[in-house]
Amino acid sequence: MKQGNPLLEPFDTAPFMKIKTEHYKPAIEQAIELARKDIAEITAATEAPTFENTIEKLEFAGEKLDRITSIFFNINSAETNDEIQKLAQEISPALTDFKNDVIQNAELFKRVKEVYLTKDALDLNVEQQTLLDKKYKMFTRNGANLSAEQKQELRALDKKLAALSLNFGENVLAETNKYELHITNERDLEGLPKGVKTAARMLAKEKNKEGWIFNLHYPSYIPFMKYAKKRELRKELAIAFGAKGFHGDQLDNRENVLQIVKLRHQKANLLGYPTYAHYKLEERMAETPEKVNSFMEELLEKAKPAAEKEFKELEAFARDLDQIDQLQKWDAAYYSEKLKQKLFDFDDEQLKPYFELNNVINGVFLVAEKLYGLKFQQVFEVEVYHPEVTTYTVTNEDGKEIALFYADFHPREGKRGGAWMTSYKSQYRQNGQDERPHISIVCNFTKPTDEEPSLLTFNEVTTLFHEFGHALHGMLANTTYPSTSGTNVYWDFVELPSQVLENWCYEKEALKLFAKHFETGEVIPDELIQKIKESATFHEGMATLRQLSFGMLDMSWHGQDPSGIEDVKAHEEKAFESTQLYPEVKENCMSTSFSHIFQGGYAAGYYSYKWAEVLDADAFEFFTENGIFDSETARKFRDTVLSQGGTEHPLVLYKRFRGREAAPEALLRRAGLLPKN
Incomplete structure (x- = not known):
C-alpha cells in the first residue's frame, strides 16, 4: 500500500521522522493550490467586503502552506544537504510566484481597499486595526x-x-564546510586550552586523519583566534574566515552581492522609493535612512575616542609583550584576551567549567520561571529532525501548556553558522481555540568531547540567553492573529526581548542559580562574578565601533543608488573608512559572507542591534531599580511587550512598559562610555 504524504496529513507537531525529501515539493505544490482556493473564496463572495469576510479570511488563507514551508526552510537552515538545497532553488520561485499572484490579484485588493477606506466607521479593536x-x-x-x-x-x-x-x-555554507586547518605538529597548538585541543583531535579522528583539525565554525574558529600563540596560523585561519565567497571561483559571491543590491534598488524605485533603505525603513521604528545614519553617527562620535584609546593601549601591550610592530586583525582576539587576563586576572577558560551546557539550559529555564512563572519539561515523544534536538513542553503558573520548545545546540555540516530563533507554528486564536506556538532555537555551541561535557564560553552563555529571549517572545504570545503574534514586530524592536535577557548573565542573583562547576558542583565564586562584571565593558569602544561598521556597510549597500558600484571590495573599504582601526586585509571581504543582509532579513536593518540595545539598556535599568526578579516589573514587561507581539506600534508598547521613551544614555552608561549614575 502506497504511503501518503505526511505533510499533507493533519498534524500538530511537525512529523519530522516521517518526512522524506521527496515529500516537500508535492506537498508545497498542493498547499499552494489549497491557498489559491482560499483566496478564490474571498474574491467570489457576493456580499460586500467586511473585516470578517475579507481581512480575517485573508489572514488565515494558506495556513497549511505556512506550516509546510516553515518546516522546509527551517530544515534548509538547520539540517540541509545538496538535495534540499536543489529543492529550495525550485520551490522558492514557485512561492514567489504565488505571493505575487496574491498581491497582484486586483479583485482581492479591491475588497481589501474597500474595507480599509471605511476603517474609521468600523468598530475595530487595536489589533484588528493593525491587521x-x-x-x-x-x-x-x-x-x-x-x-x-x-x-x-x-x-x-x-x-x-x-x-x-x-x-x-x-x-557561504559550502565555503565554511570546505576549509580546514590540519595541524600535525603539537608545537603549533601552543596556548590552546586542553578542551579546544581535544575537540580538534576528535574532529581529525572523524575525518580519519592524524593530528588536529580546526575549521571555520565558531566553536573551532573563535578559541583558536583567541588562544593560539603561533601568529602565522592565526593569520591563515583569519584570512580563510574573511575570504568566504571571495576566491574568484564557483563559490564567489561578489556577483551575487552586486546583483542583489541593484535588483533591490530597482524594486524600491519601481515601488516609488528613492532607495531600498527608504522602502524597508518605512515599516521600522527608525522610519528613515536619515534617522538611522544620524543615530549611528551619534554613537560613533561617543564610541570612537574610546575605541582609539583602547586600540593604542592594545598596540602598546602587544609591542611590549611580543615586539609586534603592527597589530593585524588576526591579532585582535589573541592580544585582547591576554590584556584582559592581565587587567582582570581571569579568562574565559576559568569560567567554562561553571557553564556546562545542561546547567546553562536549566539556568535560563529557572530565570524564565522566576520572571514569568514558566516551567519546562523535557518530552521524548515529539518527533525531531536530528537526534541532537531536544524538546520541552512549556507550562505557565497555572499549569496550562503554553508552548512546545525545540532546542538544537551543536554545529553540523548541514547547519548554517550562527544562532537563531524560529518557529514551526505561530500562536493565534481561531474558532474559540487558542492555538499555542511551537518555537525553536538553533545554535552552534562547543561540542562535548570524550573527556568533557559541552562547556560554554561566556559569549556562548549570553548567546543562549539572547536566543531564548526571542523564544520567550514567541512562547508568551497572546494575540488573535498569526501575523501580529510573537516576533512579528518591527525589525528594530525584535531584538529588545533577546538583548534584554542577556543582562541576567551578568547578575550574581541569576548566575548563582546555575553556574556550578561541572565536576565539583561548586557554585561560581563571587570573585569570578565580580570579574565578569568588571570586564563587561572591556574594549566596549572597539566592540561598538565594530557593530557600527557592519551597520554602516549595510546602509552603504542599501541607502543609495548602487548602480555605479562595480568593485565590491573597494566599496566596502570606503564604507569602513570612519570605523577602521586595523590595516585592511586585501584577501578578505566581509560583504561576500554577510549573510545577515544578503540571506537573512537584516538588509537596511543591521543598525537594529544597536537600536534595540538602547531599548534593552533602558528597560534593564527599570528592572534593576526594582530588583532583577521583581514580579511586578516582569509582569509588566510580559503584558506590555512580550505577549503583545506586533499588535500595536512598538513605541506605544515600550512607553506603556517604561512610562516614557527609551533614554540613549542608559546604553552609553552600561557601555562605560558615560559615567554611571
Missing part, C-alpha cells in the same frame, strides 16, 4: 497600484532576488 493596516500595506508596498507591465517587472525582480539570496547562502 487591517498590515494587509492593506502588503498590497500597496508590493505593487498593487502598479500598471500591468510594472507588476510583471516586479514579479521578475522578486523571483531573481529569491534565487540569488539562496545561492548566496549556499555558497
Whole structure:
C-alpha cells in the first residue's frame, strides 16, 4: 500500500521522522493550490467586503502552506544537504510566484481597499486595526497600484532576488564546510586550552586523519583566534574566515552581492522609493535612512575616542609583550584576551567549567520561571529532525501548556553558522481555540568531547540567553492573529526581548542559580562574578565601533543608488573608512559572507542591534531599580511587550512598559562610555 504524504496529513507537531525529501515539493505544490482556493473564496463572495469576510479570511488563507514551508526552510537552515538545497532553488520561485499572484490579484485588493477606506466607521479593536493596516500595506508596498507591465517587472525582480539570496547562502555554507586547518605538529597548538585541543583531535579522528583539525565554525574558529600563540596560523585561519565567497571561483559571491543590491534598488524605485533603505525603513521604528545614519553617527562620535584609546593601549601591550610592530586583525582576539587576563586576572577558560551546557539550559529555564512563572519539561515523544534536538513542553503558573520548545545546540555540516530563533507554528486564536506556538532555537555551541561535557564560553552563555529571549517572545504570545503574534514586530524592536535577557548573565542573583562547576558542583565564586562584571565593558569602544561598521556597510549597500558600484571590495573599504582601526586585509571581504543582509532579513536593518540595545539598556535599568526578579516589573514587561507581539506600534508598547521613551544614555552608561549614575 502506497504511503501518503505526511505533510499533507493533519498534524500538530511537525512529523519530522516521517518526512522524506521527496515529500516537500508535492506537498508545497498542493498547499499552494489549497491557498489559491482560499483566496478564490474571498474574491467570489457576493456580499460586500467586511473585516470578517475579507481581512480575517485573508489572514488565515494558506495556513497549511505556512506550516509546510516553515518546516522546509527551517530544515534548509538547520539540517540541509545538496538535495534540499536543489529543492529550495525550485520551490522558492514557485512561492514567489504565488505571493505575487496574491498581491497582484486586483479583485482581492479591491475588497481589501474597500474595507480599509471605511476603517474609521468600523468598530475595530487595536489589533484588528493593525491587521487591517498590515494587509492593506502588503498590497500597496508590493505593487498593487502598479500598471500591468510594472507588476510583471516586479514579479521578475522578486523571483531573481529569491534565487540569488539562496545561492548566496549556499555558497557561504559550502565555503565554511570546505576549509580546514590540519595541524600535525603539537608545537603549533601552543596556548590552546586542553578542551579546544581535544575537540580538534576528535574532529581529525572523524575525518580519519592524524593530528588536529580546526575549521571555520565558531566553536573551532573563535578559541583558536583567541588562544593560539603561533601568529602565522592565526593569520591563515583569519584570512580563510574573511575570504568566504571571495576566491574568484564557483563559490564567489561578489556577483551575487552586486546583483542583489541593484535588483533591490530597482524594486524600491519601481515601488516609488528613492532607495531600498527608504522602502524597508518605512515599516521600522527608525522610519528613515536619515534617522538611522544620524543615530549611528551619534554613537560613533561617543564610541570612537574610546575605541582609539583602547586600540593604542592594545598596540602598546602587544609591542611590549611580543615586539609586534603592527597589530593585524588576526591579532585582535589573541592580544585582547591576554590584556584582559592581565587587567582582570581571569579568562574565559576559568569560567567554562561553571557553564556546562545542561546547567546553562536549566539556568535560563529557572530565570524564565522566576520572571514569568514558566516551567519546562523535557518530552521524548515529539518527533525531531536530528537526534541532537531536544524538546520541552512549556507550562505557565497555572499549569496550562503554553508552548512546545525545540532546542538544537551543536554545529553540523548541514547547519548554517550562527544562532537563531524560529518557529514551526505561530500562536493565534481561531474558532474559540487558542492555538499555542511551537518555537525553536538553533545554535552552534562547543561540542562535548570524550573527556568533557559541552562547556560554554561566556559569549556562548549570553548567546543562549539572547536566543531564548526571542523564544520567550514567541512562547508568551497572546494575540488573535498569526501575523501580529510573537516576533512579528518591527525589525528594530525584535531584538529588545533577546538583548534584554542577556543582562541576567551578568547578575550574581541569576548566575548563582546555575553556574556550578561541572565536576565539583561548586557554585561560581563571587570573585569570578565580580570579574565578569568588571570586564563587561572591556574594549566596549572597539566592540561598538565594530557593530557600527557592519551597520554602516549595510546602509552603504542599501541607502543609495548602487548602480555605479562595480568593485565590491573597494566599496566596502570606503564604507569602513570612519570605523577602521586595523590595516585592511586585501584577501578578505566581509560583504561576500554577510549573510545577515544578503540571506537573512537584516538588509537596511543591521543598525537594529544597536537600536534595540538602547531599548534593552533602558528597560534593564527599570528592572534593576526594582530588583532583577521583581514580579511586578516582569509582569509588566510580559503584558506590555512580550505577549503583545506586533499588535500595536512598538513605541506605544515600550512607553506603556517604561512610562516614557527609551533614554540613549542608559546604553552609553552600561557601555562605560558615560559615567554611571
